[in-house]
Amino acid sequence: MAYKNKTKQRMLQLSCGFGLIFFVVLIELVAVHPSGVYSYTQQGYKEFKIGFPKAIVLKKINKRKSIRTIRVCDTGKVLELRSRKLFELEGDLSLSDYWICNDRTGKDFLFLFKKGDLDRILLQRLRYGKKEGSILFSQCHPEIFKDIDKYLATQEKLDVFYDTSSEEKK
Structure with a gap:
């Protein structure tokens, strides 16, 4: 029993x-979320809202403890936090319209500014051990950034997801 x-x-x-x-x-x-590049042009992504000035975007980046580096594309300079001191909006960072941020949680951000305000956010998510990501998040190409929609539609290897419908996009 x-x-x-x-x-x-x-x-x-x-x-x-x-x-x-x-x-x-x-x-x-x-x-x-599946692997790919996510393009945000309408509302933004979480605390990063479209239309925010650079100072507010940088303040939001400083609140994210997982972002420790910012690559400034116009000069190629990489700013890295090595202490408790936060990023400051001066010099190369204030002049650049393209910032690449690597998040330690596996996301990569590309912030595109127009006239000092946030115009677009590109977010790269890689899953299941995929190491090869988009060149948008590893190299600075200002000529690509100027016509990013064309690049995403024709040359991007990863899947691209938009926050707008396909009818609005055209």
């Missing part, structure tokens, strides 16, 4: 374990 109860208990444990694994895989497939 005791042997039969232990067998039933073991079967119940195994079925619960397999059920949890199935549930985790289902969440991973359905609820997590």
Whole structure:
């Protein structure tokens, strides 16, 4: 009798374990963003809102503890936090219209400014160990940034996701 109860208990444990694994895989497939480049031109991304001036965007970057580097594209200079001192909007950072930020959580940001205000955010998400990302987030190409829509439509290797419908985009 005791042997039969232990067998039933073991079967119940195994079925619960397999059920949890199935549930985790289902969440991973359905609820997590796919790999690709995300373009935000309407509202923005989380705390980074379209239309914010550079000073406010930099303040929001400083609040994100996972962003420790900013690459300034106009001069190619890389600003890196090595202490508790925050990024300051001066020199190259205030003059540049293109900032690339690498987030330690696996996201990469490209902030595009027009006349000192945030015009577009590109976000790169890589999943499942994909190491090769877009050149937009590893190299500075101001000539590409000037006609970013053309580049995203014709040359980008990763999937591109927009925050607007395809009818609005055209």
